[in-house]
Amino acid sequence: MKLTDIYWHLRSDIAKIEKELEVTIDAKHPILKKASSHLLKAGGKRIRPVFVLLAAKFGEYDIEKIKQVAVPLELIHMASLVHDDVIDDADLRRGKKTIKSKWDNRVAMYTGDFIFARAIEMATNCDKPEVHQILSDAMVEMCIGEVEQIRDQYNWNQNFRIYLRRIKRKTALLIAVSCRLGALAAGAPRNVQLSLYRYGYNVGMAFQITDDILDFIATEKELGKPAGSDLQQGNVTLPALYSMKQNQELSAYILTMINSENSEKVVMSEIIEMIKESGGVDYSFEISDRYLNKAFKELEKLPDIPAKDSFYQIAKYIGTRKY
Structure with a gap:
C-alpha cells in the first residue's frame, strides 16, 4: 500500500476534519479570519490527523469522537508554524507568503495565539x-x-544532544501524541x-531529521523556500552540525560567511556542497534510519490489522521522501 492509497482509504474522514478545521478557525475579526484562512489554504500533508485516524483503528472507531482529538492536534x-515563521523571519512556507510576510509580526503572533485557543476550546x-x-x-x-x-540560534558549538532534544520538542512530540491520543480516544488498551x-x-x-536533510539536498521549488535557509537563519541542523564537527575548515568558513555583513548574498551552494562532501547528509540519513528501525520494532508489538501496515508504509515514506 502506497501513501496515496492510505489517504484515499481515509479520504471521507480527512474531508470531515478539513471541514471542521475551516469551521473552527472562522473568526469574527476580519484580519484574524483572513490570516487563519490564508494559513489553512496553504495546505499541508495533514499527517497528524492521519496518525490520529489510524491509531483509532486499534480501538472503537467513531469519527465524531476521533475528530475532537484530530482537529486540535x-x-x-x-x-506553531505561524510562530516559527516569526522567529525564523521566514517569508515563504510551502511556496506561499507566510502570515508574518503578508501582514506583519503582530498579526502573525495573534493569529497563532487565536488558533492555539481554538484548539484548546475544541479539545x-x-x-x-x-x-x-x-x-x-x-x-x-x-x-x-x-x-x-x-x-x-547561531550557537555553532551545540552538541548532538541539544539538537535531538530540540527536534523532539519541535516535531516528534506532537506526532507521538497524535498516535497516542487517537488510540486513547478510541478506547484502545494502554499497552x-x-x-x-x-x-x-x-x-x-x-521526519524532522529528513526535513533538515532536505533543506540541503532538495530544490527551492520542492522546499517552497531557498535551499540552505535554515543555516542562513542560524538554525544549526544535523547535517551541518556533523560536518562542522568533522571539518574545522568548513566550520570556520561557515562562521565567516554567515556572520559577514554580506550574509544575505552568500552563495549557499558552495556551503551545501562542502556539507555533503564532509558526510553530513549521509550521517543524517543513517541516524534517521536508526529511528525508523525503532519505529518498526514498536509496530511488531501491535495487533495485525490494516492500520498497522499503513503505519509501516508511512514510516517507509518518511525515510525516502523528497519534499
Whole structure:
C-alpha cells in the first residue's frame, strides 16, 4: 500500500476534519479570519490527523469522537508554524507568503495565539480527562522547544544532544501524541497506546531529521523556500552540525560567511556542497534510519490489522521522501 492509497482509504474522514478545521478557525475579526484562512489554504500533508485516524483503528472507531482529538492536534501544529515563521523571519512556507510576510509580526503572533485557543476550546469536547493532560503537557514542551530554538540560534558549538532534544520538542512530540491520543480516544488498551506513542516519537524524529536533510539536498521549488535557509537563519541542523564537527575548515568558513555583513548574498551552494562532501547528509540519513528501525520494532508489538501496515508504509515514506 502506497501513501496515496492510505489517504484515499481515509479520504471521507480527512474531508470531515478539513471541514471542521475551516469551521473552527472562522473568526469574527476580519484580519484574524483572513490570516487563519490564508494559513489553512496553504495546505499541508495533514499527517497528524492521519496518525490520529489510524491509531483509532486499534480501538472503537467513531469519527465524531476521533475528530475532537484530530482537529486540535492539527491546529496546534498550524499555530506553531505561524510562530516559527516569526522567529525564523521566514517569508515563504510551502511556496506561499507566510502570515508574518503578508501582514506583519503582530498579526502573525495573534493569529497563532487565536488558533492555539481554538484548539484548546475544541479539545474540551473530548470527555476523557487524560487527553487534556497529555495535550497540555505536549504544548508546554513545545513552547520550551521554541524558546530553546531561539536560544540556540547561531550557537555553532551545540552538541548532538541539544539538537535531538530540540527536534523532539519541535516535531516528534506532537506526532507521538497524535498516535497516542487517537488510540486513547478510541478506547484502545494502554499497552497499544504506549507502543503507538513510541512509534510516533521515533517516526517524528526521523521526519524532522529528513526535513533538515532536505533543506540541503532538495530544490527551492520542492522546499517552497531557498535551499540552505535554515543555516542562513542560524538554525544549526544535523547535517551541518556533523560536518562542522568533522571539518574545522568548513566550520570556520561557515562562521565567516554567515556572520559577514554580506550574509544575505552568500552563495549557499558552495556551503551545501562542502556539507555533503564532509558526510553530513549521509550521517543524517543513517541516524534517521536508526529511528525508523525503532519505529518498526514498536509496530511488531501491535495487533495485525490494516492500520498497522499503513503505519509501516508511512514510516517507509518518511525515510525516502523528497519534499
